[in-house]
Amino acid sequence: xxxxxxxxxxxxxxxxxxxxxxxxxxxxxxxxxxxxxxxxxxxxxxxxxxxxxxxxxxxxxxxxxxxxxxxxxxxxxxxxxxxxxxxxxxxxxxxxxxxxxxxxxxxxxxxxxxxxxxxxxxxxxxxxxxxxxxxxxxxxxxxxxxxxxxxxxxxxxxxxxxxxxxxxxxxxxxxxxxxxxxxxxxxxxxxxxxxxxxxxxxxxxxxxxxxxxxxxxxxxxxxxxxxxxxxxxxxxxxxxxxxxxxxxxxxxxxxxxxxxxxxxxxxxxxxxxxxxxxxxxxxxxxxxxxxxxxxxxxxxxxxxxxxxxxxxxxxxxxxxxxxxxxxxxxxxxxxxxxxxxxxxxxxxxxxxxxxxxxxxxxxxxxxxxxxxxxxxxxxxxxxxxxxxxxxxxxxxxxxxxxxxxxxxxxxxxxxxxxxxxxxxxxxxxxxxxxxxxxxxxxxxxxxxxxxxxxxxxxxxxxxxxxxxxxxxxxxxxxxxxxxxxxxxxxxxxxxxxxxxxxxxxxxxxxxxxxxxxxxxxxxxxxxxxxxxxxxxxxxxxxxxxxxxxxxxxxxxxxxxxxxxxxxxxxxxx
Numbered sequence: 001x002x003x004x005x006x007x008x009x010x011x012x013x014x015x016x017x018x019x020x021x022x023x024x025x026x027x028x029x030x031x032x033x034x035x036x037x038x039x040x041x042x043x044x045x046x047x048x049x050x051x052x053x054x055x056x057x058x059x060x061x062x063x064x065x066x067x068x069x070x071x072x073x074x075x076x077x078x079x080x081x082x083x084x085x086x087x088x089x090x091x092x093x094x095x096x097x098x099x100x101x102x103x104x105x106x107x108x109x110x111x112x113x114x115x116x117x118x119x120x121x122x123x124x125x126x127x128x129x130x131x132x133x134x135x136x137x138x139x140x141x142x143x144x145x146x147x148x149x150x151x152x153x154x155x156x157x158x159x160x161x162x163x164x165x166x167x168x169x170x171x172x173x174x175x176x177x178x179x180x181x182x183x184x185x186x187x188x189x190x191x192x193x194x195x196x197x198x199x200x201x202x203x204x205x206x207x208x209x210x211x212x213x214x215x216x217x218x219x220x221x222x223x224x225x226x227x228x229x230x231x232x233x234x235x236x237x238x239x240x241x242x243x244x245x246x247x248x249x250x251x252x253x254x255x256x257x258x259x260x261x262x263x264x265x266x267x268x269x270x271x272x273x274x275x276x277x278x279x280x281x282x283x284x285x286x287x288x289x290x291x292x293x294x295x296x297x298x299x300x301x302x303x304x305x306x307x308x309x310x311x312x313x314x315x316x317x318x319x320x321x322x323x324x325x326x327x328x329x330x331x332x333x334x335x336x337x338x339x340x341x342x343x344x345x346x347x348x349x350x351x352x353x354x355x356x357x358x359x360x361x362x363x364x365x366x367x368x369x370x371x372x373x374x375x376x377x378x379x380x381x382x383x384x385x386x387x388x389x390x391x392x393x394x395x396x397x398x399x400x401x402x403x404x405x406x407x408x409x410x411x412x413x414x415x416x417x418x419x420x421x422x423x424x425x426x427x428x429x430x431x432x433x434x435x436x437x438x439x440x441x442x443x444x445x446x447x448x449x450x451x452x453x454x455x456x457x458x459x460x461x462x463x464x465x466x467x468x469x470x471x472x473x474x475x476x477x478x479x480x481x482x483x484x485x486x487x488x489x490x491x492x493x494x495x496x497x498x499x500x501x502x503x504x505x506x507x508x509x510x511x512x513x514x515x516x517x518x519x520x521x522x523x524x525x526x527x528x529x530x531x532x533x534x535x536x537x538x539x540x541x542x543x544x545x546x547x548x549x550x551x552x553x554x555x556x557x558x559x560x561x562x563x564x565x566x567x568x569x570x571x572x573x
Contacts, residue, residue, distance in 0.1 A: 005317040008443050009203060011458065015518050017041065017443065018204065030200035030208030032436075037518055040468035040499070042211070042439060045284055046190055048465060049213045049433065052280050059186035059215055060178075064167025066192055067148060070157040072166050075340035076333065082162060083141040085111075085118055086198050090137060092130035097198045098139045101125050112299055115139040144195045160194035165430065168216040169333045172345050176218075181347050183426055184227075186217035190435070204440040205318055211435040217269065218426035220349060221331065224267035232275035233257040238292040239264060240312075251292045264295075266307035266328055269429045273326050277311050277431060281324070285442040285463045290314035294322075304332035313441040323437045329428045338425070350421035357419050362389055364410045372409070384410055442466070446519065452544070460519035461542055464562045469501045469520040471558050474511050476527040478504050486526040489536070489551060496555045498562065516541055522558060522568075540568040547571045 013019045016035035020027035034042055053059050073079045085098040102110035102121040113121065119139045126133055146160040161167070168175070168187045179185035190213040200206040238251040241264050254264065256271040265271045274293055282288050296308040311324035338345040364381035373380055376398055383396035384405060393406045446461045464470065471493060475486040483504060493500035501520065503511050508525065515523055525537040535548045538557070549557060549571065560566040 003316050004444055004447060005203070005315070007449075007458075008440075008447050011447070011460075011517065012038065012443060030197050030206070032204060032207065037468040038439070041462075041466055042435065044466040044468070045435060045439060045442075046211075046213065048284055049190065049280065049435075050188075052276060053188050053213075053215050057186070057215075059188045059217065061188050061190070062168065062171060062175075063191065064161075064164070064171070064189065066161050066194070067150065067158050068161050068166060069150065070159065071340060072170060072337075073145065073159050073162075075336045076166050076169075077336065078145055078159070078162055079143075082145055083143045084198055085115055085139050086142040087119070087122065087134070087137045087139045089127040089129060089132070089134065091132040092127060094127070094129040095142075095198055096128065098122060100199075101128075101134075104128075109297075109300070115141070142196075142198055144197065146194050146196050162195050163193050163432070164189040164191050164212045164214045165216055165333070165432070168214070169337050169428075170341075172218070172334060172337070173343055176347050183347055183349060183424070184217060184219040186215055188213070188215045190214075202318060204436050205315075205321055207436055213433040213435055215431050217429040217431075218347075219269060219429060220424060221427045222424075224269050224328075224427070226268040226272040229256070229268045229272055232272050232279075235275040235279070237274060237278045239309075240292050240294045242295050242297055245294070245297060265309075270307050270309065270326060270328055273429065273431045274309055274311075277324050277326060277433075281311060281313070281438065281441075283463065284438065284466050285446050285461075286313055286438070287445040290445060292320070294320070302327075302329075302332075304330050306330060313437070313445075315441070315444055321437060321441070323434055323441060325430070325432045327430050327432075329430055331425045331427050333428055334425050344423070346423040346425045348421050349424045351419070355419045356416055358414060359417055360389060361385060361413045361415060362387060362394060362410045363413055364405075368409050369405075373403070380405065457513060457516060459516040459541065462519035462521070463564075464521040465564065467519045467521050468499070469515070469518060470499045470522070470562055472501045472503055472511070472515045472520050472523040474508060474523060474525045475504050476508060476525060480528070481531065482526050482528070485530060485551075486524075489524060489526065489554060492555055493558060496559060498555070498558055512539070512544075522561060524554060538571070543568065545572070 015037060017038035018032050018034055021031035021033045022028065050061065054061055070079065086095055087098045088095050098118040099110040102113065102118055105121060105125050107121050110118065110121065119137060122134050123136060124133060145162050148158050148160065150156040150158040168189060175187050190211065192209055193212045194209050197206055197208050200208060234255050234257065236253050236255045239254050239259060240251040244251060256275050259265040260268055260271050265274065278291065281291060290313060292312050293309045294312050301308050306328040308325065308327040310322040312320040313323045315321050334345040362384040364384050366377065366381060369381060370377045379398045380396055380403060383398055384394055387394045387396055389412050393404055395402060395404050442462065448459050448461055450457050473486050473490045475482040487502060490500045490502040512523060521541045523539040525539065527537065530536050530551065534551055536551050536554065537546050538549055539546045561568060
């Protein structure tokens, strides 16, 4: 029997939401095309994400290349450590992720096992491809980045970006000046990322080219109190924290204030973006009863992260699917790029009040230093002035060369200086959204079947804000001038930037069913009463109820319904 996944994908292919890429050539796993309706729905989801992060939070959007030079990914750690553990079936020679095979054998947290442990775990496993037992099989690392060359030949190595975040980090210095060097500030990016997945077999859940929407929020490490925390302080979500996972108990519902005060969530920034994410996901159609936040266990959390949570969406076939990651990444990324590039990547943070500090300053004896170091003496003296003295001398680096300067070549002066602030390397809070997984989750959660008047009715109960077609317009019949009135109404709606679909093909009931199946929330029918009274029938997809309203009020009414300022039930009063 087919499950909801099969029904959703069948509908998605048939009605133009998504289908396999380059299907005429057999398609390649891990790539999809968004059809006419899917592309429009995806744009609407992205615009809602922008509403939350750009319009409301005030984090401006940037756009960086999808190809990056090797230095970026050496600094970020992707060249060295961005790999999955892979094995090859010795019988059919197909490749698989070794940890997925081990998990299918009942081994929990298999991704944390060593290559040797995984090889032992899958020795008795059956190959998903050919069914033969693996036996003794080598497990090895496979880097997931797509490699390319920049320019002719192969002198400059590059990679397709595995995430959108690195462009924001490498732009940090310019961004900090754009935001007038004042913390906190943030930047966002929506775009394509690429990961050469070993064996993607989960449709839209695991892609080799996918769309990410990421925000990088730079905060003072000494102050992780979100300035607008009150907006979500009383907002409750289901938290599957470390304690619940270790005890194998259900998630607990906590307000964000409770979760921070009880130490479940590390700080207000993480809590704020958990709540914002819950708010965003439910607004686009994710069922709140099939949404939870899972905290990373200590042995899976990155060594540099203070706290990390995944928004997981329940799928009938795939179980709990990680859809959004929210992490406090400390200063790891900026420190890594600072070390590789030489840029300081800091922000000057003024103190509330200026402080007086005693400092030791080295003053070089140029009469001795000059003859000894000749042309480099001035640079060495300048470097000494910025260095703290050791017990026997001071070490400085000039033009890439390190010099040890004995204590008898300089004097140390102690002086009081007024300090107005300090250079701070910010910590990074990162909410990272998988747009394609969000869209699949919405499609599955909105899919419904019911029997109406003896016939099966399939419907996508998409929120009006993301429905690709926002209203359908039908003439009851194609004669007596009804079609001209319907086309005029369609044109008026389109002029108001409402996507209206004119449909005069087939019986009116069939037209309703077609629109229900693609999630169109409202339908307008022009009938003979329209000619007499100037009113039309407005139908609601979910309740199938109808009201008559003046045709002249349609643009304002539909606009208000789409923006959730008016409920359809209010129109009946």
